[in-house]
Amino acid sequence: MIKSMTGFASGKGTLGRHSWSWELRSVNGKGLDMRLRVPDWLTGLEAALRADLAKMLSRGNVTLSLRVTREESATELKLNEPAMAAALDSIARTEELAADKGVLLAPSKASDLLTLKGMLDSSADDDDPGPLVEALKSEFGSLLSDFVAMRQGEGRALSGVLAAQLEQIAKLTDQAAVLAEQRKDAMSAALQQNLARVMENSQGFDPDRVAQELAIIAVKSDVTEELDRLGAHVTAARALLEQDGPVGRKFDFLMQEFNREANTLCSKSQNTELTSVGLELKAVIDQLREQVQNVE
Structure with a gap:
């Protein structure tokens, strides 16, 4: 089943005095473009997150934002006992000297x-970022699973849209085949009339040359190959819808082939109804090409 490149997931968590929130989102893109906003002081976290994303995703413009806050605790004050002892000794000595001089302090x-x-x-706890980094790595697995699940859900909905559009193309191709068959008699009659007029007003024409021109005209107006290829492209596209894994690039190429055959059909139709079906x-x-842009 195909996956969409559109997805979103968010999460929150806490560890000790730290709390965090993050958002993971993606839209369609030609390749895999990851933009991560992760605090620099969480050493090694960004590289680990990039590796996890690369394992699960193959295409899309992906943005991950992580915000970490810390609840500050009251500063703890501790008595410097050696300094206090030294100060008290100094005070005692000072008082002794003052008493010897008759000075009252x-x-x-x-x-x-x-x-x-x-x-x-004053001492404030200096946090070791290691446990926090490990907690974030662990929680990211759940966030990434939710994100991938959403892309899969979007892919299921997208698959239904693509299947319906492929069915339309198949029906229009069949309709074009019927019209192409029906126009043969009319085209043959018109060709014979035009040829008769030319022969009536020409002398010394080369019969071989006329036969060559007729053959060229017949080839230029035959749309059998285009209709056959359109049918084959529909079959190939339906097969892609059933595949697991990224198939977006294959779909992109197939859309070019679809468009090429439709253009050729219109240029060779020489029939109002067939041209209308071609358009x-x-x-x-x-419309199919626009939807395919979202396939991973």
Whole structure:
């Protein structure tokens, strides 16, 4: 079953003080073009995500956006005990020297000591990004599965549209075959009348040359090969719809062949009704070509 190149998936998660949200989306493209917006400090994550995407996808313009936020905790203050001990020794010695000189010092307060430089150490936890990277890698598998499932669902719907358009082309081809058969007598009569007029007004004509020209005219007006090839293209396209895996490029090539045969049919029709069917064929083929652009 074919897959569409259109898809979307989103997800959220948390680990410790980190939370994240991401979106994965894609539209049609000639090849696989991946654009990832992933925080640089999550070392190794982008490369891993690219590898996972490349395993599951073959075509499409793919965009992945990951946003990570961190809940800041209150800063923890710790007493620098060696510094405090040194400060207290200094205060005691200072008071002794002041007493020897008869100088009375105001009593020291703990708050004064704590404001001294180096008495309190502030420490915030420096997170190791490793566990977060592993959690994101693990969750991405679920996100990617949802994304692929949506592309498969879009592919099923697209397959129905393509099948209906191929059925239209098949019916129009059959209709063109009937009209081509019906025009043979009329074309033959017209050719005979034109030939009679030429022969009446010409002297010394070469019978072999006339036979060659008649053969050329007959070949130029015969649309049997074009109709046969259109039928074969319909069969090939239906087979592609049943295949698993990427078939979009094969469909692209097949659409060129469809269009070529329809153009030739119109140019060789020499019949109003057959030309009308040929133009309708071109319109349906163009609609089919637009839908094929979404096939992976």
